[in-house]
Amino acid sequence: MTKLSVNINKIAVVRNSRGGNLPDVVRAATDIERFGADGITVHPRPDGRHIRYDDVRNLKRVLRTEFNIEGNPIPDFISLVCEVVPTQVTLVPDAPDALTSNAGWNTVVHRDFLTDVTRRFHERGIRVSIFVDPVAEMVAGAKACGADRVELYTEAYAREYASDSASAVAPYVAAAEEARRQGLGLNAGHDLSLVNLHYYLTRIPWTDEVSIGHALICDALYYGLENTVQLYRREL
Template sequence: MTKLSVNINKIATLRNARGGNMPNVVQVAKDAEKFGAQGITIHPRPDERHIRYQDAHDLKQIVATEYNIEGNPIDKFLELVLELKPTQATLVPDAVDAITSNAGWDTVKHEGYLKEIISELKRNGIRTSIFVDPSLEMIEGAAKTGADRIELYTEAFAHQYSLGNTTAVQPYAQCATLANKLGLGVNAGHDLSLHNIQFFKENVPHLLEVSIGHALICEAIYQGLEQVIQHYLTKLK
């Protein structure tokens, strides 16, 4: 079964909009795990506009499943990850002013840079994943960095699938096949939802984990967090 990691950034966004501690990020993480989530993902950004660095520390104390911290490996981010030693660090090439992740790494151009960071993370017992576009060249480059996994950036698939273009999944299937052949684990995330997740899972081999936040939280507004998580788990079997 493909694991579901729930990204709780949007819970922090809602909390920060009003101040105080409602909704409580830590409690939501506990509840998500209780409802069946097999991981918790956060993506702290330098401006702390949603997840705060203190949240990362607080969550470390209570996450009982897999703890995935993703972000651009600037010094502050690396210091946080090396201190907390989460299950997985997902490296994402976010611009400082990016609203959300919008591109994967050029693993050829940045091979040396990524190698250095990944070797340090792995020395500290942290599983590493690189956020990449569905390009065979980028998968080959990722394998050379020493990463444990890649996370396929799925926005293009989600957009095309919503238009009825089911062939949009093919590059992802090809990349997952190559990644597996090269010894890389396969994760995926961005704009995956209850609408498209089962089709993606059924057509992309070797899928170990999906990280889902925005869609899952939006769906939970209507259906409730527990029911939505159960729906995802069913579709990922």
């Protein structure tokens, strides 16, 4: 079954909006594990506007499921990941001022850089996933960089799903098939939700992991956190 990794950045956003430690990010993460998630994802950014570097260190001490750290591999991020040694690092090319991730890597243009970064993380025994658009060339490029997996950037799928689900998912099926040909593991993330997740996985059932944060936390406002985690697991 496809694994569910819950991105807890939005919980940190609420905490940071008032200062203090409510809600407690570490407690929320361990509760989410207890509620049935297969992993926890965080995406620390240089400005610390949600998950902070110290959160990452504190989470590593208590998490029992897979820990996935996303981010742009700037020097401070590389140092943090090598210190913490999560299960997986997901390389995302977001600018420091980006509101959220908005594009995948050009794995051809940035091959030398990504190959070097991937090698450094492999030396620490960390699985490396590269965030890419649903383009076969970019998937093959990730393999050439030495990545273990790719994460398909699913924003376009989510945006177009309501108007034409078959057309929306078609490029993702092609990219996923290329990942399988390349022997790469396959992740997916960005704007996946209770509305569009099941259909995506019926078309790409060999997806190893989905990373879901914003939609899941929004749903939790209505359904409660424990129930929401279970609702997403049912979609898987």
